[in-house]
Amino acid sequence: MGYELNKQIAPQVKQGRKKMITQQGVMGYIFMLPSLVFYFIFLLIPLVFSLFLSFTEWGGFDFSLIKWVGFKNYKDFFFGGHGFLYPVLTNTLIFAFGSVLVSFFIALVISYMITRLRLEGFWRTLYFLPMVTNVVAVGNVWDFMYDPTNGLINSFLNTLGLPTVKFMDNPHIALYSVIIVAVWSGIGSAILILSAGLKNIPDSYYEAATIDGAGSFRLFWNVTVPLLKPSILFVLITGFIGGLQSFNLILVMTGDGGPGNSTNVLGLEMYNQAFKYGQWGMASAMAFILFVIVLIITLIQLRVFRSGGVENY
Amino acid sequence: MKRKFPWFSYLVVIIGGISMIVPFLDMVFTSFKNQKELNSLKFSLLPEHYHFDHFITAFQELNMGRLFTNSILATLGVTVLVLLTSTLAGYALTKIRFKGQQTLFKFILATMMFPAFLFLIPNFYITVHFPLVGGNDLFGEGGNGGLATSVLALILPFSVSGFGIFLMRQFVMTIPDAVIEAARIDGASEFRVFWQLVIPMTLPAMATLAIFTFIGQWNELIWGLLIFTVNNNLATLPVGIQMLQSALDPDLTKALVSAAITISVIPVMILFIILQKYYVKGMQMSGVKE
Structure with missing residues (x-):
């Protein structure tokens, strides 16, 4: 019916x-x-x-003055001898690699420990505070702390009997000084992702391994690390991509990528080419070169994620 | 499982925690120091006496009131627009069937792969030469700054977010189709379904997106610096402080900058500590930091 x-x-x-x-x-x-x-x-x-x-020469104002130059900007970038490959591109890679690797290792240790302590939320918030602080604040405060005459860090080093370090004035050290700041300000997000990943590992796995006689190092290496692999890859690769693009911290701390060219990175050079030197063509070419680098790494990321069995990618 | 007291873990986490908090303490205490202390060769974290004059000077010299107004207008504008556009798109992409829906969604996912710096140069030109605003003619010429004559220049280029659309889409998807179909059969228009059904049901996701967008935009620097070169009245807090560095007597700068920074950082920190839960959720979904 x-x-x-x-x-x-x-x-x-x-x-x-x-x-x-x-x-x-x-x-x-x-x-x-x-x-x-x-x-x-x-x-x-x-x-x-x-x-x-990116195929023209242009100062950014009058369209009638725009000049088609073909691949000249791209050629100049690689073979023009302007220092774009070395030190600018190498600095970019050192900055991205350095800051992501150091912050990853510290974040891994800290989040492994935090999940075993009381007040877990409090610690996580503490490590996360720089993430919500604007880059002008972070850069300036660290510039003050790095000050060779009466900055906090050098006073501390001197108290320990160590010599004064010219963190931001020594061209061999400046880039690494900025990396330390990048690590300090970015570590919170890595801790967040990793500790969320750690929570998903069932306690029974640890118990089983302990019964089998594994010590805490083997526990960490043979149980935690393999099971945490998706989170680890996520932190490493997204951090690396972010690091390749970021130049605002360097802009705030050094102004122009100095001393010399020692802290100059591709993003900053692009910014200066366009808005300081009025080379909009070259700046656009640089943006696309950096984009291609980022794109290649993103594609590798997708490949790695898929083969690593990470869902939702 | 019984465990020993993890004293070693506490030691490491506390030492790490101290190095996270000390720069903030240094920032706050420096802003209370007077000239003599700042020039002294010996460093001390705590000031001898607390001087409040730098905060007052910061407000006067830096025009902090203006910076605050700009930052608040720009940040709120972006947040409201991102919420609106993301929710509208999230709803259309999941609950309305139309031609090209899947292609559009893939396009939006693809936009997230384009890094922001790629658009810095052309968008600056487009903003300044926006047709028919700020005295510009139809071809964007002849005016004195186009969009950059108003705070819209700090808002419009950020008013849609691929991440925002993605987030809202994922969330709207969890609303059962039956609920929406029922409302439609009762004769509710799409707009009514959207305002009276979808919006209330997506509030938690909107809170996540709102706080995430707000904090990100409050701290934005590079675009603000570019707009500032066209129109000095549009300086936001980070831009104003960045410009202050070079503009002032170097002896005075340290305490003044610290005071200004402290003023700019505190509101966001309070907001973050209160609304952490939502912010963290957004963070975990995006995983990417600028």
């Missing part, structure tokens, strides 16, 4: 639904409209514009 009734009204329902879907279809575009307009103005147009600029 019920079946018969359904059969009778089924075609009507079908028609009604079809009408609903087409009406809905228009609404779908209306709801998407704000986002689409934005993407058109601030993403698609800029992308094409920027790609075009």
Whole structure:
């Protein structure tokens, strides 16, 4: 009986639904409209514009003065002898690698320990505070602490009987001094991700390994690390990509990537080429070169995640 | 399982914790120090006497009131727009069927792969030469700054976020289709379904997105610096403090900058400590730091 009734009204329902879907279809575009307009103005147009600029020479003001130069900017970048490859690109890689590796190792140890302590939330908040602090504050405070005459760190070193270090003035040290600050300010997010990963490892695994006679080091190496692999990869790769792009800390702490070119990175050089020297063509070419580097690493990331069996990637 | 008291872990975590907090303490205490102490060759963390004049000078000399207003307007503007556009798109991408939906979603995911610096140069030009605003003609010429004549320059380029759309999509997806179908059959328009059904049900995700966007935008520097070069009245807090460094008497700078920094950092820290839960959720979903 019920079946018969359904059969009778089924075609009507079908028609009604079809009408609903087409009406809905228009609404779908209306709801998407704000986002689409934005993407058109601030993403698609800029992308094409920027790609075009990278093949030109232009000071950024008068369109009639724009000059098509083909691949000249790209050639200049690699073979022009402007120091873009060394030290700027090498600095970029050292900065990205250095800050992500150091903060990863410290974060791994700290989050492994934190999950075993009381007041876990308090510690996590403490380590996270620099993440919500603006980069101008972080950079300036560390500049003050690095001060050779009366900064906190050198006074501390002197009290221990160690000599004064010119953290930001010595070209051999400056980049590493900035890396320390990057580690300090970025470690919170690594701890967050890693400690969330650690919580997902069941206690029974540790208990089983302990019964089998594993010590705490083997426990860490043979149980924790393999099970934490997805979180570890996530922290390393996203951190590395972020590190390649970031230049605001260096801008705040050194102004121009000095002393000399010793802390200059690709992002900062791009910024200066455009807004300091008025070389918009070269700056755009640099943006695309950096983008390709980031893209390659992102693709490797996807590959690694998939083969590592990480979900949702 | 019985464990020994983890004294070694406490030791390491506390030493680490001290090095996390000391720079903040140094910042706060430096802003209370007077000239004599700042020039002294001997360092001490605590000031001899507490002087409050730097905070007052910071407010006067730096025009902190103006910086605060700009920062608040820009940050709130971006947060509201990101919430609105993300929720609208999140709803359309999951609960409305239309042609090209999947392609659009893939496009939005792809936009997240484009790093921000790629758009810095062209967007600066587009903002300054925006047609028909700030005295510009139809071709974006002739004006005195285009969008950069108003605080909109600090808002519009950030008003849509691929991450925001992604987050809201994931969340709206969990609302059962039956609930929305029922409202539609009762004759509710899509807008009513959106305002009266979807918005209230997505509030937790919106809170996460809001706090995450707010803190990120409050701390934004590079774009603010660029807009500042066109229009000095649009300096935000980080920009104002960054510019202060070079503008002032170097002897005075240290305490003044510290005072200004302290003022700029405190509100966000309070906000973070209160709304941590939501912020952390956003952090774990994005995992990427600027």
